Amino acid sequence: MLNNSSTADADLDSVFQALADPTRRAILVRLCEGPASVSELARPFAMSLPGIVQHLQVLEGSGLVRTEKIGRVRSCSIEPATVRFAEGWLGARRTAAERRLDRLESFLDSDDPPTNSTRSTS
Amino acid sequence: MLNNSSTADADLDSVFQALADPTRRAILVRLCEGPASVSELARPFAMSLPGIVQHLQVLEGSGLVRTEKIGRVRSCSIEPATVRFAEGWLGARRTAAERRLDRLESFLDSDDPPTNSTRSTS
DNA sequence: AGAATACTTAAGTACGTGCTTAACAATTCA
DNA sequence: TGAATTGTTAAGCACGTACTTAAGTATTCT
Numbered sequence: 001m002l003n004n005s006s007t008a009d010a011d012l013d014s015v016f017q018a019l020a021d022p023t024r025r026a027i028l029v030r031l032c033e034g035p036a037s038v039s040e041l042a043r044p045f046a047m048s049l050p051g052i053v054q055h056l057q058v059l060e061g062s063g064l065v066r067t068e069k070i071g072r073v074r075s076c077s078i079e080p081a082t083v084r085f086a087e088g089w090l091g092a093r094r095t096a097a098e099r100r101l102d103r104l105e106s107f108l109d110s111d112d113p114p115t116n117s118t119r120s121t122s
Numbered sequence: 123m124l125n126n127s128s129t130a131d132a133d134l135d136s137v138f139q140a141l142a143d144p145t146r147r148a149i150l151v152r153l154c155e156g157p158a159s160v161s162e163l164a165r166p167f168a169m170s171l172p173g174i175v176q177h178l179q180v181l182e183g184s185g186l187v188r189t190e191k192i193g194r195v196r197s198c199s200i201e202p203a204t205v206r207f208a209e210g211w212l213g214a215r216r217t218a219a220e221r222r223l224d225r226l227e228s229f230l231d232s233d234d235p236p237t238n239s240t241r242s243t244s
Numbered sequence: 245a246g247a248a249t250a251c252t253t254a255a256g257t258a259c260g261t262g263c264t265t266a267a268c269a270a271t272t273c274a
Numbered sequence: 275t276g277a278a279t280t281g282t283t284a285a286g287c288a289c290g291t292a293c294t295t296a297a298g299t300a301t302t303c304t
Contacts, residue, residue, distance in 0.1 A: 009144050009147075012141075012142075012144075012147065013142055013143070013144060016138050016139075016141040016142035017138075017139075017142040017261095019134075019138040019141075019142075019212075020134075020135055020138035020139040020141075020142050021135070021261090021262085022131050022134075022135060023262090025131075025134065028215055029215065031219070032215055032218035032219045032222065033218075033222070034222060037280080037281095038280075038281065039279085039280060039281080047262095047263075047264095048263075048264065048265080049280085049281075049282095050263085050264080050265085050281090050282080050283085051262075051263055051264075053281075053282075054261095054262075054263080055262085058261095069281085071270090071271060071272075071280090072270060072271040072272070072279070072280045072281065073271090073279090073280060073281080074280085074281070078215070078219045080216050080219045080220050080223070083212050083215055083216040083219065084212075084216055086212055087209055087212035087213055087216060090141075090205050090206075090208055090209040090212065091209055093150055093151065093154055093200070093205055094202050094205040094206055094209060096154035096155075097153070097154045097200045097202045097205065098202050100154065100155070100156060101202070139291095143291090143292085145292090159250080159251095160250075160251065161249090161250060161251075169292095169293075169294095170293075170294065170295080171250085171251070171252090172251090172252080172253085172293085172294080172295085173292075173293055173294075175251075175252075176291090176292075176293080177292085180291095191251090193250090193300090193301060193302075194249070194250050194251065194300060194301040194302070195249090195250060195251080195301090196250080196251070
């Protein structure tokens, strides 16, 4: 009960999971500048190539990165739509939370008290 | 090398890590409606109370949730600033990636080729 | 005081994650 | 063709995560 949005939920799982690692985020930051090969992505890190490849698999599995192999080099690029997907989820939550806080605030300020139906006018 | 933004980096780690679990996201969604006690948060789930408490600790550790114990009940509320923090990081990446793609697109379309400085005008 | 409520702590277990090295495969270059 | 480049696969290891049950503590109600 409560878990009806199962597909989008699994997607959010894998996207946020992918984002929860500094190496993977650094790879994403790099890919914002444009596509790159695997070894090009690996170069800045003190990590074995297979390690980087595993991170790339996580990123690709989440949909944050798309890759295509041409000849012997695999070209990796960022997928803005997936970034927007996660961003959108956060935006929706933040908006909902802030909207509630705004209502509360304007109720407490009350220069123009909006029909005090719940307070006793003793 | 490359890891200079260590504090914000650790924060992003824990925030995205916290978001990477469906139970924790469901708790966040609930908290958008307003503060709630621990057992109130636990009610919809088929999970032991300690399980939920552990999720709440992860959420609080990331800064996504703030809690305060009054008497014997702990009141939990969402922290919109932290949601905005994660949202902002994603927004910055998406913007950078999209800006690049837009430049590329308008270069390929080229009804009005923008000072072809890199192409040979043979 | 005694019982109910609302957590909290501790300990254990199964499974997931982030790395590593070693060995292999596929392309391209000389 | 043989050598260098670029990536892939497999196996293993240390540590982290998501739960559980059992037993506690602190508050509040009667």
